[in-house]
Amino acid sequence: MNAPSAAEIEAARAALAKALRVVVLTGAGVSAESGIPTFRGAGGLWKQFRAEDLATPIAFGRDPRLVWEWYAWRREEVRKCRPNAAHVALARWMLSRPGVTLVSQNVDDLHERAAREVAGDADVASRGLPIKLHGSLFHDRCARCNHRVEGGPVNAASVETLPHCPECGGLMRPDVVWFGEMLPARAVEAAFAAAAEAEACLVVGTTGAVYPAAGVAHAAKGAGASVVIVDPAATELDAIADVRLHGAAGELLPPILAG
Numbered sequence: 001m002n003a004p005s006a007a008e009i010e011a012a013r014a015a016l017a018k019a020l021r022v023v024v025l026t027g028a029g030v031s032a033e034s035g036i037p038t039f040r041g042a043g044g045l046w047k048q049f050r051a052e053d054l055a056t057p058i059a060f061g062r063d064p065r066l067v068w069e070w071y072a073w074r075r076e077e078v079r080k081c082r083p084n085a086a087h088v089a090l091a092r093w094m095l096s097r098p099g100v101t102l103v104s105q106n107v108d109d110l111h112e113r114a115a116r117e118v119a120g121d122a123d124v125a126s127r128g129l130p131i132k133l134h135g136s137l138f139h140d141r142c143a144r145c146n147h148r149v150e151g152g153p154v155n156a157a158s159v160e161t162l163p164h165c166p167e168c169g170g171l172m173r174p175d176v177v178w179f180g181e182m183l184p185a186r187a188v189e190a191a192f193a194a195a196a197e198a199e200a201c202l203v204v205g206t207t208g209a210v211y212p213a214a215g216v217a218h219a220a221k222g223a224g225a226s227v228v229i230v231d232p233a234a235t236e237l238d239a240i241a242d243v244r245l246h247g248a249a250g251e252l253l254p255p256i257l258a259g
């Protein structure tokens with residue numbers, strides 16, 4: 001597909017600039033240029049590993065050691081990566097104007113790191129933080145009592161050496177949403193509340209294959225928002241796009257979000 005024309009980039013920029021309230025929905029594609037594999041693309045994680053073996057409550061019950069080994073590996077891989085130009089452009093834009101709600105399906109922390117790097121101050125950075133619909137790779141949650149802690153180093157040598165809850169001694173699990181699990185209710189509520197009031201919706205780097213997350217874009221569209229989609233490949237949300245830009249987030253977000 002052709003790279004977007006200057007007119008298409010201007011149409012996207014104008015739709016977002018004139019909207020008082022914007023909801024942004026990101027997926028794995030926004031982190032692709034940072035070196036983090038997507039899920040369904042050519043080199044995607046679900047091509048190398050089977051989701052049902054690693055990202056379900058049954059898989060964790062059957063072999064918590066294997067599941068922790070995979071998440072510990074993903075955590076270390078993400079630590080080696082850096083926010084890319086898309087994360088930085090989005091953080092800069094969010095900190096430069098009011099009315100933008102970022103909703104992310106990603107469990108990496110690159111939006112957060114970009115916001116901290118751009119703001120330079122934790123309080124200001126809080127305005128650039130995402131609503132995380134699928135949890136965080138860097139938090140652990142007790143599988144028994146739900147106590148949450150910052151995720152630390154993981155020794156997956158045996159079940160005994162896996163992280164255990166400091167409160168109840170139960171086995172900790174990655175604080176991410178697995179297939180078949182409910183999403184965090186407050187995150188979903190906040191995401192759909194933002195979509196219901198949005199005048200524009202920017203969708204970046206998601207196939208739009210997974211619900212309820214993809215429903216955020218539909219809810220914004222239903223509320224009358226102009227939908228701008230940035231993705232190099234076709235997505236399941238293309239039919240609701242008002243402006244559809246084919247290309248990489250790291251290349252297109254800086255000009256689209258330029259002040």
Ligand code: APR
Binds near residue numbers: 204235
């Ligand atoms: N810039 C923008 N988009 C990109 C880039 C890039 N550089 N590279 C790839 N993409 C796009 C792909 O074309 C694809 O549309 O990113 C999208 C990635 O889609 P998926 O791999 O399906 O990831 P995502 O949509 O985030 O998956 C949603 O599914 O497996 C679950 O919980 C997991 O949060 C994830 C959810």
